[in-house]
Amino acid sequence: MAFCAWCGNPAPEVSYAACPRCGNPTNGAQRVGGPSGGGSNTVMIIIGVVVGGLVLLAIVGILAAIAIPNFLTAMQRSRQKRTMADLRTVATALEAYATDKNEYPHASSVAELSSVLSPVYIKRVPSVDGWGTPMKYECWPADGTCNAYALGSAGADKNWEHSTLQDYATGTTTHNFDADLIFANGNFTQYPEGIQVQ
Numbered sequence: 001m002a003f004c005a006w007c008g009n010p011a012p013e014v015s016y017a018a019c020p021r022c023g024n025p026t027n028g029a030q031r032v033g034g035p036s037g038g039g040s041n042t043v044m045i046i047i048g049v050v051v052g053g054l055v056l057l058a059i060v061g062i063l064a065a066i067a068i069p070n071f072l073t074a075m076q077r078s079r080q081k082r083t084m085a086d087l088r089t090v091a092t093a094l095e096a097y098a099t100d101k102n103e104y105p106h107a108s109s110v111a112e113l114s115s116v117l118s119p120v121y122i123k124r125v126p127s128v129d130g131w132g133t134p135m136k137y138e139c140w141p142a143d144g145t146c147n148a149y150a151l152g153s154a155g156a157d158k159n160w161e162h163s164t165l166q167d168y169a170t171g172t173t174t175h176n177f178d179a180d181l182i183f184a185n186g187n188f189t190q191y192p193e194g195i196q197v198q
Helices: 042-101 110-117
Strands: 136-142 145-153 172-176 181-184 187-197
Touching: 042 110, 042 145, 042 181, 042 187, 110 136
Parallel strands: 172 187
Antiparallel strands: 136 145, 145 181, 181 187
């Protein structure tokens, strides 16, 4: 008994006659008048690969368009929160100093403040905010005694909105990462509230 060279189906004889199962010649020859049943079309494969690549590229582009802005906003938010935590930490050390000395330190910068507070009241005084900008410290003496202070960060834009920390209004809320953060006399006087934008 003979078998088809294409599909292995039993055939009465091996010849150019079509196999009843697969339709190809039973002797393994190519079909006459048409493309090979068992071959591959290179053009169709190339088109499939190109279309698949374009679809994959579009999906990656859409995901990047969604993920990158969210990632950048999360980075700015974490820098803002870290800066706020640093301002509170330094303020806690200032309050401890004031408890012992009955006044806040006379210093014109955070670097001077560091030499006064460290290592007794705080192990290390943070000198820059989350964006790498030097923080500000101001003390306002009355009758020779420093009885008020303010700490500040210039925010994401690294530019101060006012020349002195006394110029900031109490209770100001911000909705922008570029806005300054001000902590004075135990409370934030300018602070973020709600959704922050860049």
